[in-house]
Amino acid sequence: MKKTLKKFASLRITVVVLIAGMMLVLAGTLAQSQMPIREAQKIYFQSFVVWMPLDNGMTIPVLLGGYTIGLIMLANLTCAYLTTYKWKLKRSGILIMHAGIVMLLVGQLFTDVFSVESQMVLNHGDAKNYSEAIFDFELVIIDPSGEKSDTVYSIPRSKLTTGNIIDDSRMPVKVSIMEFLPNANLTMGVNTIPTQGFGKQVKALPAPLVQGDDRRNASCVYVDLIHKDKSLGRWLLSTAFIKSDTVDIDGKTYEIQLRHRRYMLPMTIQLQEFEHKRFTGTNTPAAFSSRIRLIDTAQNEDRSFTISMNQPLRYAGKTFYQAGFANDDKTTILQVVRNPAAALPYIACILVTLGMGYHFITHFIKFRQQQTKRDTQVQA
């Protein structure tokens, strides 16, 4: 076992992996000019292997992906510590530095797995208490009868697979997924599959998925709602439909809708003013900022903030960045990020700096002591 670990601890592996890492960063950066950033990140950095499609439809592996490189780096470093590292106080600088690097690698993995990004699109005067996923969506059944709030039964995208029956005791109905279309071209026309709702007037033809930060798929799902072993009807739902459909269950009216996934916030945010400064005489943006009003009744908060390009708002564990604007400067787009591992890169950088500093100082002191000793010997 020790022999195997020693092999994994080889410095050659470190050098090869570092070179592979540099090649990946270069390739991933260049790829961002050819494809949306999100796609490039997925293909190059959030993968184990980077595959390249060939003209004949086959794909071949061309590079090690970000996860593989990170894992090999971690394993290499861990093996080195377990087999060859000399545990002495004077070498603790290197230990601290490497702890920082490990934290950076693990922190990135945690960010990929646990961070959630969404957007808040606010027109002038709009107030919202939720942000929306850009690409993810959900099937919701809403009980709007509450005086101050709606009860929302949210079925995530991952459960919307053709043939799946969603049976949850908390929900008022069983939902049978008859067919799921990731993207569809919608046209007005008689559709005989749905028996209820607006979808009866809409034809949904399957379409290839579109990719890109500014392109959206019109996802559709045919559902059969079952209550007390009886079908209440079939619905066609789509993210392109503006209004929700309704369904009566035991004399109570519920809303049903396929929509972009919502993340509820503990506060309401209202756009008061959006400012877009341009360089004089040009249309080049110089700065843009949103003046928002934040209302959190539970915390007794009601005040205004200005969110600008380098001044995000941090509140309730989320960070609100100024991401963009639209609609002739009347709409602001805020990126809402919840990242439990957000502090790790900062801690990691501090550790690396401390480790490097300690290592340099101890070596410098040793060097000075040797030099003084040599000088003394020469003088003697």
Next chain:
Amino acid sequence: MQNPSRFLNWLQHPALLTLICSLLVLPGCGEEEIDVYEAPHAAVAPNATAHDPQDGQDHSGHNHGPEAQQATTSQKLSFTLPQGWQQTEPGNMVLHRFVTPSQANLAITAFPGDVGGTIANVNRWRGQLGLPTETDAQVTAALKPDKLGKQEAHRIDLANDSKRLVVTFGMINGKTWFFKLTGTSDQIEKALPAFGTFLTSVNWQ
């Protein structure tokens, strides 16, 4: 830490196993489940005053007026209706529907993304008029630049026999907006000047 290798002997196997297992398990942490929650309505006090602690100014007398009093929905479309146009019941996918004095119909719709792309849409409209599909180059050549308010857009004008269809469409805020005028050639011809004026008046607030 006098004899590190002896100290580490017992540590190395479990430590490596733990590390590898934790890393392998991590990707499974995002498993999603059905969620049931209460969604309170967005709360904005009508005349309450808020101040910005970062701007160094006293906003205690700041009145934000009517815009602060209501929560509106995204991509609210405003326009000036030409004389004689009548608004009718829109429907689910149709945001607004109008009938012109010449009895032409105007439907305004908006869909996320490019809805299959310009070529596919134009050929779909051609199909609705009984016209054959055209190549990408032919469709592109038939498109004319137009404007939706201040936003850049395209216009396509199709006719077959007495049926005619004019659509001005453009991508605004990640959605493709369609302003589709349908009717007979005569109805459309009479409605076109007002349609042009109407398009210049549209605005997304």
